[in-house]
Amino acid sequence: MKWRNRGKPLAVILTVVLLVVLLFPFFVMISSMLKSAEEVYTNPAYWIPKSWQFSNLIRLWTEFQFATYFKSSVIISVGSMLLNTLLTVPAAYAVARLRFVGRGMILYLFLVIQMFSPVIVVISLFKVVASLRLLDTYLSLILANAVFTIAFTTWMMNGYFRSIPKEIEEAALIDGCSRVQTITRIMLPIAVPGLVTTMIYSFIAAWNEFLFGLTFIQSKQKMPLVLGLYNFVGRWTTQWELLNAAAFVALIPVLVLFYIIEKRLVAGLAGGAVKA
Amino acid sequence: MRDFRAAATIPLRQRLWNPEARLAYLLLAPAVILLLGFMIYPVVYVFLISLFRTNKLAQLKEFAGLKNFVYQFTDKEFWQITARSLYWTAIAVAVKAVLGMIVALLLNVKYAGRKVARMLFIVPWASAVPISSILWRWVYHPEYGLLNATLKATGLWANPPTWLGMPLPAFTACIWVDIWIGIPFMALVFLAGMQAISEDLYESASLDGVNGLQKFFYITLPGIRHLVLIATLLSCLWTFNDFNTIYILTRGGPAGATDILITKLYKNAFEFLKFSPAAVMAVVTFFILTGLAIAYARIYFRQEQGQ
Numbered sequence: 037m038k039w040r041n042r043g044k045p046l047a048v049i050l051t052v053v054l055l056v057v058l059l060f061p062f063f064v065m066i067s068s069m070l071k072s073a074e075e076v077y078t079n080p081a082y083w084i085p086k087s088w089q090f091s092n093l094i095r096l097w098t099e100f101q102f103a104t105y106f107k108s109s110v111i112i113s114v115g116s117m118l119l120n121t122l123l124t125v126p127a128a129y130a131v132a133r134l135r136f137v138g139r140g141m142i143l144y145l146f147l148v149i150q151m152f153s154p155v156i157v158v159i160s161l162f163k164v165v166a167s168l169r170l171l172d173t174y175l176s177l178i179l180a181n182a183v184f185t186i187a188f189t190t191w192m193m194n195g196y197f198r199s200i201p202k203e204i205e206e207a208a209l210i211d212g213c214s215r216v217q218t219i220t221r222i223m224l225p226i227a228v229p230g231l232v233t234t235m236i237y238s239f240i241a242a243w244n245e246f247l248f249g250l251t252f253i254q255s256k257q258k259m260p261l262v263l264g265l266y267n268f269v270g271r272w273t274t275q276w277e278l279l280n281a282a283a284f285v286a287l288i289p290v291l292v293l294f295y296i297i298e299k300r301l302v303a304g305l306a307g308g309a310v311k312a
Numbered sequence: 313m314r315d316f317r318a319a320a321t322i323p324l325r326q327r328l329w330n331p332e333a334r335l336a337y338l339l340l341a342p343a344v345i346l347l348l349g350f351m352i353y354p355v356v357y358v359f360l361i362s363l364f365r366t367n368k369l370a371q372l373k374e375f376a377g378l379k380n381f382v383y384q385f386t387d388k389e390f391w392q393i394t395a396r397s398l399y400w401t402a403i404a405v406a407v408k409a410v411l412g413m414i415v416a417l418l419l420n421v422k423y424a425g426r427k428v429a430r431m432l433f434i435v436p437w438a439s440a441v442p443i444s445s446i447l448w449r450w451v452y453h454p455e456y457g458l459l460n461a462t463l464k465a466t467g468l469w470a471n472p473p474t475w476l477g478m479p480l481p482a483f484t485a486c487i488w489v490d491i492w493i494g495i496p497f498m499a500l501v502f503l504a505g506m507q508a509i510s511e512d513l514y515e516s517a518s519l520d521g522v523n524g525l526q527k528f529f530y531i532t533l534p535g536i537r538h539l540v541l542i543a544t545l546l547s548c549l550w551t552f553n554d555f556n557t558i559y560i561l562t563r564g565g566p567a568g569a570t571d572i573l574i575t576k577l578y579k580n581a582f583e584f585l586k587f588s589p590a591a592v593m594a595v596v597t598f599f600i601l602t603g604l605a606i607a608y609a610r611i612y613f614r615q616e617q618g619q
Contacts, residue, residue: 047421051429054415058436058492061447064458068450081461123346126339136333142340147612151605152351153553155574156594159361159581160354163370183350186343215335244440246556251582262442266560269446276450283443294438295431298500306501306542307615 069093069280076277092281100278102285104257105264109286111174112260113242116181120238121231123186128193129219133205143194150187154180154247165252176252177260181242189234192304196230197223233300236293243290261286355598361591368585380588381595389568394596397572400487401552407491408547409540412498417528419499420506437496445560448489452476452561479569482562486570489557494547501543505536538615545608549601573597 452475463469473481564571580590
């Protein structure tokens with residue numbers, strides 16, 4: 037107890053110090069996005085902007101094609117979220133509730149391939165996408181992102197379906213519901229928290245995806261945000277004040293969504309020992 | 313046991329092909345077909361490329377057997393990059409685990425505002441990795457970056473290096489960003505484990521006059537042993553795989569000083585159009601990652617069964 041009493045202020049101080057270190061790039065982002073172009077390019081750099089340029093947050097939509105990138109990101113992320121859900125729900129129901137040969141094997145395989153590296157497959161996936169004539173289309177990214185999240189979302193959804201008592205479903209089956217009806221009318225409504233988690237997860241995964249975009253997308257009109265920002269850095273006079281403002285706006289949706297699923301995500305990744 | 317015997321007496325054909333199994337296959341089919349087409353087939357094809365000579369369009373030209381492998385395995389640069397991938401992973405994961413443990417211990421202390429602290433600690437994980445990497449590139453900027461300006465102004469480091477311009481500083485800068493992204497996950501998993509340990513254990517230990525450090529090593533650490541293992545394995549997978557950070561910060565430069573297997577293989581394929589060497593590296597990476605993934609899956613599965 038003594039240690040705890042002395043330790044508490046120490047813990048708070050240490051927490052503050054660590055947070056200052058860990059949040060450093062975000063402080064820099066906020067400082068830089070409020071500076072003018074000349075201020076950003078001043079040496080030595082300083083923290084507090086002399087003239088607060090909140091207009092950067094507006095200019096970014098007109099001068100930097102932010103709206104185009106944003107639209108692409110929304111289409112790709114919503115698309116791959118929907119496709120992922122359409123594939124995940126039936127697959128997860130099958131492994132959670134139906135008896136068939138190879139069920140354990142499929143679960144195990146999904147657990148392993150959920151860790152597959154996109155970089156390993158990207159060479160040949162490029163050929164697949166090219167032969168389907170899907171290079172430089174939203175659909176290529178929607179497909180790739182949805183597929184690369186299926187294994188994990190199926191695992192998570194499987195867990196949620198399994199936590200629903202079998203009796204509820206059996207009662208519905210006896211009352212004359214078909215299997216499909218029990219899924220859509222009984223199981224899914226109960227598993228809404230799980231469904232929301234997997235949907236948000238696949239949305240975020242697509243929103244943050246960089247490698248497939250870098251490889252499959254050429255035209256600026258179709259670039260997702262992350263790729264648009266990356267290409268912006270490559271130019272010889274990068275407008276860092278706009279780039280920081282763009283990063284800020286691009287991060288807001290994923291940060292908000294992430295906090296909704298954070299606990300369930302940790303539980304899903306670390307397994308049964310962690311309670312959501 | 314009864315289930316098993318019952319199943320054994322039913323003919324195989326009926327076990328494979330009955331209404332319930334048919335429905336299962338139907339429900340699984342869309343996911344499995346897409347996985348086969350966009351994940352499994354590409355892996356098989358990359359193995360094929362590694363056994364062939366290829367042209368600049370990645371078309372298979374002539375069967376080369378293991379020549380591509382021999383060529384890479386006798387190349388000094390290949391071993392340099394492989395070694396770097398391994399110590400990149402080892403160092404980063406070790407530091408993540410230690411810092412994650414410190415953060416978890418801090419978050420386990422009860423004080424007003426710990427929920428806010430928890431939220432703030434998560435930000436580096438919640439943020440999009442490519443965007444974070446771009447932000448860090450600006451932080452590290454040699455002339456206008458606020459990191460060096462702050463280090464100089466506060467007197468913490470009078471003469472900081474040009475972070476992304478020199479080999480060792482660039483490696484340090486990249487690995488720090490990877491560590492920085494990985495700390496929150498470690499911390500959250502450890503914290504979840506710590507909170508599941510019964511308070512009684514600590515109280516009776518206190519009565520016996522056990523000090524804080526001993527409590528950590530004899531109660532906390534053994535209590536979260538399993539989670540440490542699983543978080544470490546996952547972190548190894550992610551760290552070995554961390555393409556985005558390195559590619560965005562340095563593209564593997566300067567002079568290849570920050571290249572690890574996955575960045576080099578990507579550049580081999582899409583910048584230099586050398587597909588066979590890229591495929592060889594992909595195959596090597598595949599075996600390393602699959603080994604780790606199977607270890608993770610086994611522990612995870614055992615845990616789930618134990619539930």
